[in-house]
Amino acid sequence: MNAGRDVERLISDWLVEESPRRAPDRILGHAADVIDRTKQRRLGVAWRLAPMFSNRLAIAGVIVALVATSALAINRFSAVGPPGPSPSPSAGAASAPPSAAPTAGPTVVPTIELPAARQLIPTAVIDLAGQVRDTIPLTTDGTDVWVGVDGALVHIDGTTNATRRVDVADMSTGNGEIMFAPDGVWIEDYLGGRVLRIDPSSGDVTSTVTIARPRTIHFADDQLWIGTNELPGAYQLDRTTGQLGPRIGTSNAFAVGLGNVWFGGATQADLITRYDTSTGAEAGTITVPTGSGCGVSGSFPDNVWATCPSDFGACRADSVAVRIDPATNEVVATARICSAPVAVVDGTPWFLAGRKDGQSLAQSLVSVDPATGRLLAQLDLGKLDPDVVVTTDSAIWISDEQGDRVVRYDFTSLRS
Numbered sequence: 001m002n003a004g005r006d007v008e009r010l011i012s013d014w015l016v017e018e019s020p021r022r023a024p025d026r027i028l029g030h031a032a033d034v035i036d037r038t039k040q041r042r043l044g045v046a047w048r049l050a051p052m053f054s055n056r057l058a059i060a061g062v063i064v065a066l067v068a069t070s071a072l073a074i075n076r077f078s079a080v081g082p083p084g085p086s087p088s089p090s091a092g093a094a095s096a097p098p099s100a101a102p103t104a105g106p107t108v109v110p111t112i113e114l115p116a117a118r119q120l121i122p123t124a125v126i127d128l129a130g131q132v133r134d135t136i137p138l139t140t141d142g143t144d145v146w147v148g149v150d151g152a153l154v155h156i157d158g159t160t161n162a163t164r165r166v167d168v169a170d171m172s173t174g175n176g177e178i179m180f181a182p183d184g185v186w187i188e189d190y191l192g193g194r195v196l197r198i199d200p201s202s203g204d205v206t207s208t209v210t211i212a213r214p215r216t217i218h219f220a221d222d223q224l225w226i227g228t229n230e231l232p233g234a235y236q237l238d239r240t241t242g243q244l245g246p247r248i249g250t251s252n253a254f255a256v257g258l259g260n261v262w263f264g265g266a267t268q269a270d271l272i273t274r275y276d277t278s279t280g281a282e283a284g285t286i287t288v289p290t291g292s293g294c295g296v297s298g299s300f301p302d303n304v305w306a307t308c309p310s311d312f313g314a315c316r317a318d319s320v321a322v323r324i325d326p327a328t329n330e331v332v333a334t335a336r337i338c339s340a341p342v343a344v345v346d347g348t349p350w351f352l353a354g355r356k357d358g359q360s361l362a363q364s365l366v367s368v369d370p371a372t373g374r375l376l377a378q379l380d381l382g383k384l385d386p387d388v389v390v391t392t393d394s395a396i397w398i399s400d401e402q403g404d405r406v407v408r409y410d411f412t413s414l415r416s
Helices: 003-016 409-415
Strands: 117-119 124-127 139-140 145-147 154-155 161-165 178-181 184-189 196-197 205-210 216-222 223-228 235-237 256-258 259-264 271-276 282-287 295-299 303-305 321-325 330-335 341-345 348-357 359-370 377-384 386-391 393-401 405-410
Touching: 139 178, 139 386, 145 178, 145 386, 184 216, 196 216, 216 256, 223 256, 223 295, 256 295, 259 295, 271 321, 282 330, 295 341, 303 341, 341 386, 341 409, 393 409, 405 409
Parallel strands: 117 377
Antiparallel strands: 124 405, 139 145, 145 154, 154 161, 178 184, 184 196, 196 205, 216 223, 223 235, 256 259, 259 271, 271 282, 295 303, 303 321, 321 330, 341 348, 348 359, 359 377, 386 393, 393 405
């Protein structure tokens, strides 16, 4: 991203808060989207924009998660250290074994050590240059992908990667999230105080709901949930009448799954709270290590993770992500990483780990053993500033604000 655009965002988000981006508790509002949203597989990578990603499909043994961004979970400027030596793509090197020597990070700040890295080349790159000015929203139906650009939705065929632009006058980057549902693509208009349903074939607006400062959106169990800056909490949106249900909880950092809304807390939080989606009553709490209770992401029911990913600062030396058992409300595994899972493939969660590369941002995908929390492998994605991560039945898709593009990584490349 260019410096001017970044400065404007910082001023707007941290001082005026007239944009849906990067408000403090938004760090988790989007990772929340990684968890089981049933019909949506956004990997909330965006601790910036995407909440916890959820997915309902288990196709060819692949279970993918948020989620909210989310939701997409991205940690910016997290000093995890540069990746280890990477063979050239033509070398055909396999993923580093769990026993591979970790790569040490910079000595100026405490760092989290990652396994040695290999380079991962995108399967496809969708160039959006000239169509975007800010945060790039992304959504999927599980097979195809929709990208929000200025003045349009771009449909990407999940099989051929072919694109089709559909004009949508109310669509703009940096103004909220988008979410696929069976009745259309829902887009947030943060500055306009609206949520709109768009016919993805024609671009026509088929429903308009007035909601002050909408900033998170989830689709789970055939229900659409909205979070706002006006009165933080989770609100179910009746997609037929456009009416909002009663507020549940008091935070925008939430995920939806297993009949519950899951809430985190502040940066040093140590508690995850569950609320029944039907009654709004508290359904349980989970005590987690201090500093990992910002929110929940992953996939229900077997890869539910709580963490506080880094946003602008370096990862703390004691940063962790913890897997929790929804049946017992207990922590069952701990991983030494300050990130949230953006995909779950064949039962293995993959986390994004960010670092600075000169004046640019770079990212790696890091796999974690869900049983022990051990870091297994690191795949270096190179220079990348992710806004939202979604997963389809065969690939991970990331909107890259730094490169004005969307990149695709097939699951088969993760396994090679």
